[in-house]
Structures are given as structure tokens and as C-alpha cells.
Amino acid sequence: MYGQTICFHEFGEPQDVLEVKQREVTPLMPDEILVEMIVRPINPSDLIPIRGAYRHRISLPCIPGYEGVGSVIDIGSNVSKSMLGKRVLPLRGEGTWQQYVKTSASLSIEVPNFISDDEAARSYINPLTAWIICKELFKRSNNSFLLVNACNSAIGRIFAQLSVVFGYRLIAVVRSSAYTEELLQLGAWHVINCSQSDVYKTVMDVTSGQGVHAAIDSIGGKEGYELARAVRRGGFFISIGLLSGLQVDWQRIAIELDIQSKIFHLRQWLQRISVDDWQNSFQQIFALLRQKQLILGRAEARYKLIEITKAVQIAELSGQQGKVLLT
Structure with missing residues (x-):
């Protein structure tokens, strides 16, 4: 199976170096899940590494994207079948700017029904x-x-x-x-x-x-x-x-x-916390969203992965208030 993927092979301005390619989905490890992405935001923290600010810890080629939400479509041999079809945040695994993302089942965050896709996609960084x-x-x-x-x-x-x-x-x-x-x-x-x-x-x-x-x-x-x-x-x-x-x-x-x-x-914070603390942190974020003590605001625009050049240009416009989302 192949999926659409955004990647960069050199550092530079995002609109110049980002490419859209087809990437083969490799077999899952026993504790992994495969997530078909629904939506992901474009954040400054996604774009700054593309320009080379952290080149000392980034291996090329690289797939950007730190957050997003999707549905579990396949599971490794050690993962409960109940995970299939769940809406999750596939975090701390592969970059999210691709059609299919693999991550550890224990590190994925299940999204409650009262959280919308747009909220879920932006509830991490x-x-x-x-x-x-x-x-x-x-x-x-x-x-x-x-x-x-x-x-x-x-x-x-x-x-x-x-x-x-x-x-x-x-x-x-x-x-x-x-x-x-x-x-x-x-x-x-x-x-x-x-x-x-x-x-x-x-x-x-x-x-x-x-x-x-x-x-x-x-x-x-x-x-x-x-x-x-x-x-x-x-x-x-x-x-x-x-x-x-x-x-x-x-x-x-x-x-x-x-x-x-x-x-x-x-x-660095992630490196020193337990899986339970990781999961509990999101439960607190989700509780704030449910109680309307935290409102993440509107989306500015939506673009398909294939439209990444236009999407990053819009995301960096001066005065931008809402997030640009990749669908």
C-alpha cells in the first residue's frame, strides 16, 4: 500500500523544498497502529525545522508535521482489536503530513466524541x-x-x-x-x-x-x-x-x-515522563476543551496535501489568525 506524503530532502524555504510523493507503507511492528489521517494543522513549529533551525537533530529526508488526528485502520499483532476504527492522535511517531501514519499504540491518544476533528488536530503542541x-x-x-x-x-x-x-x-x-x-x-x-x-x-x-x-x-x-x-x-x-x-x-x-x-x-519533557502521565495530560486538555475553558479558535483555510505549497504560503501571511489545516 502506498500513501501520499510530504517530505523535504534539503533545508530551505518551505514553499521551495517541500515535495509531495508516494510512499510505501511498511509492515507494522507488533505494538504499532496505522492511522489514516483526517486533518493536521500547519504550525510555526512545523515550518521552523524545515528552514534548518534544528538541523543538528534532523535527518534528511524528513516528513514534517507534529500533530493531527486520524482513524486507526490497521494494528500490530499485540494491539487490541478494539483500537480499529478509533479516532486517535498518532503522536511521537512519524511526521503527520502524510496520508498514513504509524505510531506506538501506547503513545496514541484516543479522542473523545465531544472533541471535534479540528480541535483534536490542534490539541497537542x-x-x-x-x-x-x-x-x-x-x-x-x-x-x-x-x-x-x-x-x-x-x-x-x-x-x-x-x-x-x-x-x-x-x-x-x-x-x-x-x-x-x-x-x-x-x-x-x-x-x-x-x-x-x-x-x-x-x-x-x-x-x-x-x-x-x-x-x-x-x-x-x-x-x-x-x-x-x-x-x-x-x-x-x-x-x-x-x-x-x-x-x-x-x-x-x-x-x-x-x-x-x-x-x-x-x-525533553516527553523524554522524562511516564506513559500514564502522557495520557493523563491529554485528559486534562480535553476536559478544558469540553468545559469551554479553552477554545482553540477557527480554522483559516483548508488545503489538500497536494496543495502544500499554497498552504504554507497562506499559513505564513502576516496577520493570520486562524490555523491553516491540511486535509
């Missing part, structure tokens, strides 16, 4: 990252301030909603006032338009000169450093993305700022 940071890394209280840049992004909107769940005060940084009202409605305590206001000065004004307890940077480069400046002594600065394509000046942060700083990699 951004929700889980934000959940872990809020639950395990950010020492929060009702008086804690969390500063997040690129807050109009999908994960920024999640941090805004989780501020209500966890009880911290979110200061959202965006580049346009068009996002202010929505972020306030989602739960943000204050919104800074960095194209009109200085982030550091505004943060000091609204925190009575104390600075924030923690900051989450998705941009890197100069903007990441400016975010770190606004963290109070002993606070946390966490990098979760490189939308600018540039690393934060970690040496400067270490020399000039008396704060704790680190890069958060979801894959």
Missing part, C-alpha cells in the same frame, strides 16, 4: 506546551504577572485563557491594537502594542516598578531580550520559539540580568 509551563515551570499565584510576546498567536491566546484557569495576570505583547479587545476577552489583564509603546517601560508602569514574575518568548532575537529585561530579579524567562529566526543573546541575559532563563523543549 500549543495546548500541552502552555499547560506544562503554567503547571510545572511558572511559580504562579493570584498576584503573579506573566508576560507573553506574539500573544496574538495560537499559543498566546491559550496563555490568555489559562490565566483564568490558573489565576495569574497576563500581560500580552502584540504588534497591532486589532488584537487588544479579543485578548482581554480571553483573559489577558493588560495588552501592550509594542509598535506604539515601549514594552519595558509599560511593564514597569503597570507593575509598580517591580517587573513580571515570568516571561514567555516566542520571537527570539532583540525582542526576546527586551522581554527578559522586564522580568524581576529571580524571575523566569522561558524561550519557546524563534519566530524571528534568531536566538536570544543568552550570554547578555546571563551577564546583565539576575533572572533564571531556559529554553523549553517539549521533546
